[in-house]
Amino acid sequence: MNEIPLSTYGLASSTPAPVNRMMASFAADFRDGVDINLGVGYVNEETIPADHFRVAFNEVLDKSETYRKALNYGGPAGSNVLIESIRCFLTSNSVGGLDERVLGGNEIIIGANGASSLLESMAYVLPKGIIVTADPMYYIYTNFLQRTGFELLTVPEDAEGIQTEILADKIAALGPRADEIRMFYIVTVNNPSCVILSNARRRELVRLAGELSVRLGRKIPVIFDRAYEDLIHDPAVEPVESALRYDEAEFVYEIGTLSKVLAPALRIGYLIGPGGPFLRALVQRTSDGGFSAPQITQSLASWLLDHQIVSQLKNVRDGYRQKATVVRKWIDDRLGGLLENVTGGQAGFYYYITFKDIETHEGSDFFKFLTRTTGNDDIDGPPEARNPRVIYIPGEHCVNSSGELAQTGRRQLRLSYGYENLAEIDRAVELMQQAADYAEEHRR
């Protein structure tokens, strides 16, 4: 009998996305204390304030007049108490320079399941067409967009983020196809590269989208994904400015998440932006996809934001700052001579590394050495007790395979210093040095 017929998206999704496949095979026989995972975007367990969660849980259940119906269904736009806490968090800490005046002109909605669900909803409510984004790109979302039938227009980034001059040229080169552009999706601390989008580039993006909107006679939404923006830990970085502050034409939206600064398990992501049909459609989509985020986690998040976020942010930033500094030294000391470029270290918890010659893709000697799949037992160890394995995200999965970086991506990798502790990362960088030596020997 024939298989169940699938939609285009269903068919494309019936084969796991490359990173999912890689992670699943690594996780299947992961050995705690032996193998090292520098691939996952998991936060460091030590940054999650478990004790405060316990207090929050009791408070929320005790104060049922404030945290209403915490164990029941919720409304699709999000719970009022959480929305108020987010508003207060943003204004009292002047996040992105936001104040009550700017926020007063915008709405805040909560996704059903983190920022990811809001991003997913956009693919439902926008017509198919072209999405503008930076290269390297947030591979999880862009891979999904492609499976749903969107086309990507990627623009390489430099030290300030997406290169807007090149973007302008690319839009011009599209000619009449510019009419197919549906949104700009810009990650302000990029994943994988952790490059921080400069304020000048933010303004330029809004200007370009404004110009295009006028030309096309319709709004082109500019979505700034600020997932890692609360994790800018280098004090030397100029304070970032939210583009909502100068969004006169009302097409700028910001997506944030509490995953990276409180706990991914909360699954709280929010969107700030002007009300209108786009926002209303996203709310309806939340309802269709799961009614709302769980009321209980919205209530917990509200309590944590109201009572604990300032010290929490300090702890989290200090922790990643310390790790970033030490890990960078290990990278420089052990791999330095082999590298063409390293980005990251000022925000978030990734370094994005470009080797001069050594390839990092799944078929490369470097990858095989670290995953112990060279076929040589001297390197891999005996089958019943493989030597320690290290996993990272190969650059080939982070770049647009039909863009300018397709070849460079084969020499790049994302190393996460988020999840593992320093002792493990130390060992992993040492193993990377050995893998690099092995790859060099094979090249000769």
Ligand SMILES: Cc1ncc(COP(=O)(O)O)c(C=O)c1O
């Ligand atoms: C750029 C970016 N956006 C969004 C998300 C998803 O966040 P959430 O956990 O809120 O779904 C992530 C998670 O890693 C991310 O890296």
